[in-house]
Amino acid sequence: MANDKKILIAYASRTGSTEKLAQAIADGIRKVGDVSVDVKRAKDVKPEDAVSADGYAFGSHSAFEYMGGELKLLFEELYNVRNKVSGKPVLLFTSGHGGQVAALESMDRVVGVFNPHWVKPGVAVEGMPGEADRAKAMEMGAKLADAVKKYKYIIV
Template structure:
């Protein structure tokens, strides 16, 4: 399939004639319109969790995302993420257990794997979260520094939770998940010709 971002729905036929007919010799019966304004936006939640607390926090963030219509999510461990997973997402939540003031190696490795697709991630909303028995705020700062290479739209504040998330942590995580989903929902909508 070939996508042509035409932006303005009223210029469809002009763009069809110029781009599709001349370049690809495609007839009108082979063309369909895809309007991203009616397609659900997707958030990728990915994390590294050694004790289960970061995974639990990811699940709570997902509860907040569920509150926003038109936005879905996919949750995966960092070690299971592939560049295609992030390229197709409209926003992200990255989480790690703190390991002596730093993120887990699994998350660091993920950012290295994603570097080749950084342009596809640029400008998209990102929420960061950590858990640990201390130094989780420092770990959050280390993730932010590394993720900054992707030029995200930060959803702040990030979440730095001590141990297993408690009731107040749960309320904050739900609120931040909802805030992330709202930001993703507001991302630019495009109309495409798919041939």
């Protein structure tokens, strides 16, 4: 539809766990009408992809209790267009074998620069996502889609 809202899911994944979370979030988004989703590795996202989106899910593996470098580099690129991504709904997610909550907190601090409309709680999973993790990720994807449909923001 011409009036569809679009959500960008950008992620960094080393073992495939975070990618599986990204896909589960996308499945949740797809269950909500009038919202499309674009799932990309962080290294493949261009600033114009982010500017044209109405909301975001950013995810990373836990890298020594921090987000992966691939996602951090994306955030550095987006800083140049921060006024065009500011205020839009954002969901954060992470996976790993320890340090996931700290990694989620590191993303939270960095993304906070963009003055997001937070969709919380974020999703933090240990190891490969199981069925319960997938269900939670889908639930949060739907919550993000609902926020994108309802949230009003001004692009300057």
